[in-house]
Amino acid sequence: MNKVILMGRLTKDPELRYTASSNIPRCSFAIAVDRRFSKPGEEKQTDFFNIVAWRSTAEFCSKYFAKGQRVVVVGSLQNRSWDDNEGKKHYVTEIVADEVYFADSRRTEGGSAYGPTGASGFVPASAEGSDGDAGFFPTDDDDLPF
Numbered sequence: 001m002n003k004v005i006l007m008g009r010l011t012k013d014p015e016l017r018y019t020a021s022s023n024i025p026r027c028s029f030a031i032a033v034d035r036r037f038s039k040p041g042e043e044k045q046t047d048f049f050n051i052v053a054w055r056s057t058a059e060f061c062s063k064y065f066a067k068g069q070r071v072v073v074v075g076s077l078q079n080r081s082w083d084d085n086e087g088k089k090h091y092v093t094e095i096v097a098d099e100v101y102f103a104d105s106r107r108t109e110g111g112s113a114y115g116p117t118g119a120s121g122f123v124p125a126s127a128e129g130s131d132g133d134a135g136f137f138p139t140d141d142d143d144l145p146f
Contacts, residue, residue, distance in 0.1 A: 027058035
């Protein structure tokens with residue numbers, strides 16, 4: 001089984017591109033994830049993960065995600081390698097996103113939250129146009145059971 005679930009903040013705005021041969025949307029971005037524990041007196045450490053989303057999930061990410069926003073990514077870990085023009089081998093490990101969610105709400109001047117549903121908390125990319133209750137999860141750390 002290969003399943004990854006991460007919650008972190010986007011390090012920059014997502015980048016949307018299309019494949020040359022089939023014009024399929026591909027969105028890439030990175031998230032910073034704080035480690036759960038740190039040694040007493042030391043600063044928390046952060047890991048950075050490269051994320052790739054395809055098709056409608058890619059378009060959703062590029063439209064609604066922005067630098068600094070906290071998101072949840074559910075997907076699988078993938079390793080790739082290639083040779084550059086000089087014959088040097090390159091390796092990359094990335095998460096291929098199957099599901100993406102908002103992990104916090106951002107209020108605008110009008111008081112609405114991110115995304116098409118207007119819900120705060122987790123909003124799945126597939127909930128576009130729903131009543132706003134799909135996938136709701138509290139985002140206040142005091143409300144979490146762990």
